[in-house]
Amino acid sequence: MFKPFVINPPVFYTSVAIITLFLLIGLVFPDRSEAIFSGIQLGILVNFGWFYLLVVGIFLASVLLFSLGRFGRLKLGPDDSTPDFGYVSWIAMLFAAGMGIGLMFYAVGEPITHFALPPTAEPGTIAAMRESMSVTFFHWGIHAWAIYAVVGLSLAYFGYRYNLPLTIRSGLYPLLKHRINGPIGHAVDIFAIVGTMFGIATSLGLGVAQINAGLNYLVGLPVTPMIQIGLIAVITALATVSVVTGLDKGIRILSESNLVVAILLMVFVLVVGPTADLFRSFVQNIGLYLDQLVLRTFNIYAYEPTPWVDGWTLFYWAWWISWSPFVGMFIARISRGRTVREFITAVLFIPAGFTFFWMTVFGNTAFFIDTGVAEGALTEAVLNDVSVGLFQFFTYLPMPAVTSTLAVILVAVFFITSSDSGSLVVDTIASGGETNTTTGQRVFWCAGEGVVAGGLLLAGGLGALQAATIASALPFSIVMLVLVWALFVGMRADIAQQQQAAAAGIAAPAQPASGLTWQRRLALMLHAPSDREVLGFIDKEARAALEQVAAELSTRGRQASVATAGETGGVVLTAPADGVRDFIYGVMPATSPLAAYTAFEAARPENRHEARTYFSDGSRGYDVMGMTRDQLIADVLVQFERYLMLVQSPEARLVSAAPEHAAEPSA
Secondary structure, eight states, rough: OOEEEEOOOOHHHHHHHHHHHHHHHHHHHHHHHHHHHHHHHHHHEEEEEEEHHHHHHHHHHHHHHHHHHHHTBBBBTTOOOOSSSSSHHHHHHHHHTOSHHHHHHHHHHHHHHHSSOOOOTTSSSSHHHHHHHHHHHHHSSSHOOOOHHHHHHHHIIIIISOOOOSGGGGGGHHHGGGGGHHHHHHHHHHHHHHHHHHHHHHHHHHHHHHHHHHHHHHHHHOOHHHHHHHHHHHHHHHHHHHHHHHHHHHHHHHHHHHHHHHHHHHHHHHSOOOHHHHHHHHHHHHHHHHHHHHHHHOOOOOOSOHHHHHIIIIIIHHHEEEEEHHHHHHHHHHTTTTTTHHHHHHHHHHHHHHHHHHHHHHHHHHHHTTTTTTHHHHHHHHHHHHGGHHHHHHHSSOOHHHHHHHHHHHHHHHHHHHHHHHHHHHHHHHHTTTSOOOOHHHHHHHHHHHHHHHHHHHHHHHHHHHHHHHOOOHHHHHHHHHHHHHHHHHHHHHHHHHHHHHHTTTOOOOOOOOOOOOOHHHHHHSHHHHHHHHHHHHIIIIIHHHHHHHOOOTTOOOOOOOEETTTTTTEEEEOOOSSOOOEEEEEEEEEEEEESHHHHHHHHHOEEEEEEETHHHHHHHBOOOTHHHHHHHHHHHHHHOOOOOOOOTTTTGGGOOOOTOOOOOOO
16 A cells, blocks of 8 residues: 655755756756856856855854863763764774765865865976875865864764754754744745755765776776766666665665775785875875965965865865765764763864875875876876776776776775665655655655766766755855754753752663662562553553643643653643743653673573653763653652743753654654
8 A cells, every 4th residue: 555755845845846946957958058057057166166165164163162161061962871883883983974976086186186186286296296195185184074073973863863854954943942833834844855855965976987987997898978878877776776675674784784895905005006106195284284274274275266175175164064964963863871971072073184184095006106107197087087087097907897896896886875865864854854755755855866966977077966965065164054053952952951950959760760670670679661561551551641640731731741752652742931941841762781691691682671760961871761650740749840940041941942742862
């Protein structure tokens, strides 16, 4: 039976309309489309290029400030939350986030291009090499990851600490409160979807151009737009198959294997290339990057205007901004339970550190080849077509056929995983934060990414993709500035509330206010409740108790409601308030590991099932399984009294970061 789409209609239909409009420009006016897209790009860069440069500098400064002092100690989740992944696994996943089509496409192409056409140095000189690597590091360094960190931190902070949906609009809750569910919230999510679609389409366009160039080198396949459209269709179909069949495990294994192969390819170049020189270059490249960091952050070349900054730095900043919901949601999903300081430090420096070494290995080896055995032929090939740079590079190293084949496979797999994962991110935003949507929706967005990439390639090649990216990133950059301010307001409010609680001697509710009878405690010791028993307790006893409290509050003039919390069987009581955080008392099913006393038990751990509370202030929850209805009501009243004490102070009235109908915290 057909399952209807789960969508937020204003967001879904408006996003599709805007994306379709861009495509129609190219299809209806094929002869003029390139001029139209070029005009759009030029107009934005001339009038707002300074804005892109400024906001990225603000993003970097903001996330660094968030990591310092008291803000840095706040958790991405309740105060007692622990990370979902161990430190090594988390670092490995952040490490993987730094890899993608862009690094394959530009690994040789960007350093060689800047070597031949540097912004200020004499082309083809040692000074040009230095400037080339300094600029390349700047484009792929901590500025890019600061952009991702803003979106990821906003999603993780308000999603996991205050139980809001994983959509961009949730980050504006401290400023707009329930109005995020109106037109402003719709507009924010629309900007995010449109920007993400064009950012992904740009990556796919780069990827298919490189695949075409690689197949031309390996088997003589012509490099034409129609061939590239065919390649997009084939690879998008493979991504769609993974969506339809639910081969998430297979795709994950493929993605992890792809990362290993990419690292092995880098190690191969490191070993067969000028190894000692590469390590020396890496150290100096870092020094050059740090030396020029502040100047390049704000250098718009106002006194010596050059199209170089438009074609490179400003395009990159727009690309990273449009790509940020995709990467931001990924790093948010894997970072629950981390502190703000851990999150920002790791996100800024771990992927960037790997990228720096990758670019050094390929870029400095390319300099070594071009100024030696190639005698300038590599530069000539890259300037003619940057997509062929990597394959021309491999011809000067051992086993070029093998390495070129691996490169084509790497880009193809990055294409598939980007399309598959990107469709999930866009679908989540378009459905209002729902993660359990229909397969048809994922297929729609997956196919849409391929159509957008193919349509814009036909309309004006990579230039059309760049123009669409730059245009779509402009409104979202404004949204991101507001996200930064909202994070500041929300974090400051949390700090104020913690101080207020400490001053008033109010402890976090780490234990239930109403205890169990000794008979019931003994029963729970001897019989660990099953998942079904916990769900039955929540649905019967907890729901009834919360409904009684809600009815009494409403009778006394304090509007309150009870709702099901998400899809896990939880229940939540919400009492909205103006100017302060709403009162939230939720009960959700949760698990905690039972004690293991032997190695065998530790290898096959069992979980204890609990009915765990959660609140609107990120404080600790606790197990209420086994309480009677009257005990639950008494517990709600104690927490409500604590809530009223916390919101008395003027500082606490800054706090407004809980949803009207909170979802359960992610497990």
